[in-house]
Amino acid sequence: MNLAQLQTGQRAVILRVGGSGAFRKRILEMGFVQGKEIMAVHNAPLKDPIYYKILDYNVSLRRKDAQRIEIRPLEALSTSPTSEPEEELFPAPELHSLQRMDGRGSETKKLPTLRVALVGNPNCGKTSLFNQASGAHEHVGNYSGVTVEAKVGHIYYGGYRLELIDLPGAYSLSPYSPEELYIRHYLTGEERPDLVLNVIDATNLERNLYLTLQLKELGLPVIAALNMYDEFLQRREWFDYPRLATLLGVPMIPTICRTGLGLEALFDEVISLAKGLKEGDETLLAAETGKLRPLRIPYGPLLEPIIEELTEKVQEHSEIKDPIAARSIAIRLLERDKDTEQELLARHARGGFLLSARDYALHKLQEHASEEAEELITDARYGFISGALKETYRPKHRGERTLTDRLDDLATSRLWGFPIFLGLMITMFFVTFSLGQYPMDWIEEGIGLLGGWIGSQMSAGPLRDLLVDGIIKGVGGVTVFLPQIVLLYLFISLLEDSGYMARAAFIMDRLMHRMGLHGKSFIPLVMGFGCNVPAVMSTRMIESRKSRLITMLVLPFMSCSARLPVYILLAGAFFPVPWQATLVLFSLYVIGVLVAVLSARLLKTVAFKGEDIPFVMELPPYRRPTLRSVAIHVWMRAQQYLQKMGTVILAASVIVWFMSYYPRQEQARQQVDHQIEQLEQSELAPELRQERIDSLEHAFATFHQEQSIIGRIGQVCEPVIRPLGFDWKMGVSIVSGLMAKEVVVSTMGVIYTGVGEDDDAAIAQLSTRMQQERRADGSPSFTPLIAYSFMLFILLYFPCIATLIAIGRESDDWRWGLFAAVYSCVVAWLVCFAVYQVGQLLA
Numbered sequence: 108m109n110l111a112q113l114q115t116g117q118r119a120v121i122l123r124v125g126g127s128g129a130f131r132k133r134i135l136e137m138g139f140v141q142g143k144e145i146m147a148v149h150n151a152p153l154k155d156p157i158y159y160k161i162l163d164y165n166v167s168l169r170r171k172d173a174q175r176i177e178i179r180p181l182e183a184l185s186t187s188p189t190s191e192p193e194e195e196l197f198p199a200p201e202l203h204s205l206q207r208m209d210g211r212g213s214e215t216k217k218l219p220t221l222r223v224a225l226v227g228n229p230n231c232g233k234t235s236l237f238n239q240a241s242g243a244h245e246h247v248g249n250y251s252g253v254t255v256e257a258k259v260g261h262i263y264y265g266g267y268r269l270e271l272i273d274l275p276g277a278y279s280l281s282p283y284s285p286e287e288l289y290i291r292h293y294l295t296g297e298e299r300p301d302l303v304l305n306v307i308d309a310t311n312l313e314r315n316l317y318l319t320l321q322l323k324e325l326g327l328p329v330i331a332a333l334n335m336y337d338e339f340l341q342r343r344e345w346f347d348y349p350r351l352a353t354l355l356g357v358p359m360i361p362t363i364c365r366t367g368l369g370l371e372a373l374f375d376e377v378i379s380l381a382k383g384l385k386e387g388d389e390t391l392l393a394a395e396t397g398k399l400r401p402l403r404i405p406y407g408p409l410l411e412p413i414i415e416e417l418t419e420k421v422q423e424h425s426e427i428k429d430p431i432a433a434r435s436i437a438i439r440l441l442e443r444d445k446d447t448e449q450e451l452l453a454r455h456a457r458g459g460f461l462l463s464a465r466d467y468a469l470h471k472l473q474e475h476a477s478e479e480a481e482e483l484i485t486d487a488r489y490g491f492i493s494g495a496l497k498e499t500y501r502p503k504h505r506g507e508r509t510l511t512d513r514l515d516d517l518a519t520s521r522l523w524g525f526p527i528f529l530g531l532m533i534t535m536f537f538v539t540f541s542l543g544q545y546p547m548d549w550i551e552e553g554i555g556l557l558g559g560w561i562g563s564q565m566s567a568g569p570l571r572d573l574l575v576d577g578i579i580k581g582v583g584g585v586t587v588f589l590p591q592i593v594l595l596y597l598f599i600s601l602l603e604d605s606g607y608m609a610r611a612a613f614i615m616d617r618l619m620h621r622m623g624l625h626g627k628s629f630i631p632l633v634m635g636f637g638c639n640v641p642a643v644m645s646t647r648m649i650e651s652r653k654s655r656l657i658t659m660l661v662l663p664f665m666s667c668s669a670r671l672p673v674y675i676l677l678a679g680a681f682f683p684v685p686w687q688a689t690l691v692l693f694s695l696y697v698i699g700v701l702v703a704v705l706s707a708r709l710l711k712t713v714a715f716k717g718e719d720i721p722f723v724m725e726l727p728p729y730r731r732p733t734l735r736s737v738a739i740h741v742w743m744r745a746q747q748y749l750q751k752m753g754t755v756i757l758a759a760s761v762i763v764w765f766m767s768y769y770p771r772q773e774q775a776r777q778q779v780d781h782q783i784e785q786l787e788q789s790e791l792a793p794e795l796r797q798e799r800i801d802s803l804e805h806a807f808a809t810f811h812q813e814q815s816i817i818g819r820i821g822q823v824c825e826p827v828i829r830p831l832g833f834d835w836k837m838g839v840s841i842v843s844g845l846m847a848k849e850v851v852v853s854t855m856g857v858i859y860t861g862v863g864e865d866d867d868a869a870i871a872q873l874s875t876r877m878q879q880e881r882r883a884d885g886s887p888s889f890t891p892l893i894a895y896s897f898m899l900f901i902l903l904y905f906p907c908i909a910t911l912i913a914i915g916r917e918s919d920d921w922r923w924g925l926f927a928a929v930y931s932c933v934v935a936w937l938v939c940f941a942v943y944q945v946g947q948l949l950a
């Protein structure tokens with residue numbers, strides 16, 4: 108029988124994990140090893156994926172993957188809950204929070220630095236620890252080369268400057284996801300930390316300790332924070348953690364990082380260990396008794412001789428002489444760890460020989476064992492953990508259902524799952540866009556006032572124009588979206604921190620999977636409606652590189668809020684009936700989503716063929732989000748947005764401004780000024796006079812635009828966009844929108860009215876102008892069809908520069924950014940061509 112056949116509520120024991128490669132390894136490492144008990148909790152509303160309980164946590168698997176796991180069903184629960192005698196509890200330690208030294212004193216400058224890396228499973232509380240400990244000192248450090256962010260912060264404590272590095276979460280150190288590979292390189296590389304602080308979720312010891320073992324196996328100095336100790340205490344279980352610490356050679360200190368309790372004892376221990384390490388204190392490392400005693404996991408009669416033999420070969424044929432390091436390499440080789448293989452080949456002359464020795468050893472193993480070496484190794488590690496816990500920990504049988512179980516009965520149920528999910532999404536968008544409008548208006552007004560004030564303070568000239576029209580407008584264009592971004596991220600971080608996001612991914616997985624995406628792709632796509640840049644950055648949480656790339660590449664089709672002003676302008680001008688305008692707007696968003704879906708499927712079948720990485724996702728228990736963590740979250744996103752967008756958009760606005768400002772038409776200007784002067788002195792009625800002046804200004808603006816650099820580019824583009832119904836003026840707007848779509852409307856303002864203002868009066872004037880605009884042959888420049896085609900083009904073509912940079916950076920390959928640019932332009936052209944040509948036939 109396989110796991111997918113397990114009925115909801117039934118329990119089973121795992122017999123064997125089938126499949127191969129990354130899937131199998133990940134599954135094994137997440138605790139799906141022989142003999143472990145598992146229970147089916149729910150099927151997702153669309154019957155896929157399935158929600159299970161294993162070890163002490165919840166996880167979801169796709170049906171297809173679950174089919175590869177062989178199980179033996181257990182009898183119904185009735186046998187298990189033996190009424191346990193109320194046992195004596197292990198004395199709960201007294202926890203104190205950290206008394207931080209203030210770092211402003213001059214004496215702190217001279218303190219020696221200790222580097223401490225925070226490592227742990229996703230969601231075990233690393234960031235909470237980091238934030239509690241480092242207070243306001245943290246800043247974001249982007250380590251070069253990898254698309255992973257590690258945060259660095261510091262505290263002054265006990266006579267040291269402790270540098271804390273908050274690494275991304277990892278279940279194991281096998282190079283399965285880029286994060287895990289990054290962590291391993293970081294911990295073993297040149298810049299390795301002085302000490303590894305392993306954060307352990309005490310409510311889920313078995314799985315968390317797997318990583319601890321791997322850290323020890325690498326020979327790193329490890330100290331552990333037994334976090335979530337508050338939740339752990341509520342269970343009233345007996346746990347002799349000091350003894351476990353001795354067994355593993357890892358000092359363990361209970362903590363509650365959410366509130367900061369226990370951090371004092373933790374950092375006292377960190378200091379004493381790190382100090383000892385730096386001073387070469389023998390008692391810390393003494394082989395038999397020391398606190399950081401090396402750990403040697405016994406791998407059993409089948410593997411152990413092979414490991415020993417290979418260890419000797421490693422010592423003999425490479426520069427690695429240290430027995431612990433050599434053993435660790437031998438084990439990783441037997442696990443077929445690609446990264447270790449590459450490193451051996453690259454760094455050691457006899458690497459190739461060692462690999463073939465490994466292959467021979469594995470070949471020999473096959474003769475005796477029915478299981479692969481990887482599986483034996485994972486089994487042995489979990490076996491070791493079980494053994495250590497047997498001696499130190501007495502779990503209670505938890506028959507009663509937790510709050511998480513009850514909430515999930517609703518949130519993941521077939522009936523209520525989708526309605527709840529949709530309700531939350533609608534609320535999120537509604538609040539973001541409606542509430543966000545108010546601060547947006549204020550900011551817009553403020554920027555207008557600032558521009559006006561600066562304009563009035565400076566004398567006319569290119570410098571003033573640059574400052575007012577180029578810089579202030581450009582930066583303004585960015586800050587205007589800040590309230591919406593902040594609100595959107597406020598919601599997203601609430602959903603994330605409470606644990607609901609994992610359920611959303613669970614519910615959406617099947618639909619997303621059909622598109623070649625991943626359940627976790629859904630959130631970035633939703634965020635894309637706000638701004639594509641942070642959305643691209645948030646694709647990081649998707650483990651599978653293929654799904655992550657596809658998500659990034661189709662994201663720009665999600666209509667970001669910068670495109671909205673264009674729709675509002677054109678729909679308002681050419682679809683005057685309100686319901687028509689609404690329909691037009693709605694259809695644009697839908698078309699964007701459709702194009703994204705089709706593109707994802709296309710990419711999946713053409714460029715990213717092959718099996719993708721399994722959907723194994725942890726469903727953490729629901730927790731109340733803390734104000735502090737949400738605030739930090741939102742603040743960091745806002746900062747990222749301002750930094751990354753601010754620089755690009757500022758540059759873009761200056762470039763667009765420059766290209767539309769030069770060359771100056773001094774002569775023509777003088778002529779126009781002269782004519783205006785004449786008009787003003789003439790006898791004409793004032794209204795008529797003003798009208799003439801306006802039309803003169805307009806003619807001049809058109810002429811100037813035609814001659815400007817951007818105007819010429821627009822004219823060069825005209826033959827290409829002609830079949831879509833566009834003229835060169837629209838070409839100019841399109842070209843300016845390459846930089847940032849925020850710029851499109853103000854460019855249109857410049858072209859059609861001669862003024863770049865975008866207040867209400869100017870917009871009204873602009874839409875009249877566009878309605879009246881005629882081509883050389885007298886036909887109207889804009890018809891509803893052309894306007895629609897143009898809106899479609901703005902929706903689909905070219906993600907803005909900032910998004911491209913984000914795609915390039917996140918995919919670690921500039922060619923993907925380039926691909927996104929070319930692909931979206933081609934799609935936009937084809938779609939608009941079809942719409943315009945077919946529309947003309949129908950008209």
Ligand code: GDP
Nearest residue numbers: 229230231232233234235335336363364365730
């Ligand atoms: P990370 O993924 O390891 O960085 O974990 P986070 O710091 O983001 O924490 C994950 C969740 O656990 C958050 O909702 C925290 O509020 C919560 N959390 C962290 N530490 C504790 C703790 O000691 N007790 C409890 N009850 N919750 C905690």
Ligand code: MG
Nearest residue numbers: 230233234276
């Ligand atoms: Mg974190």
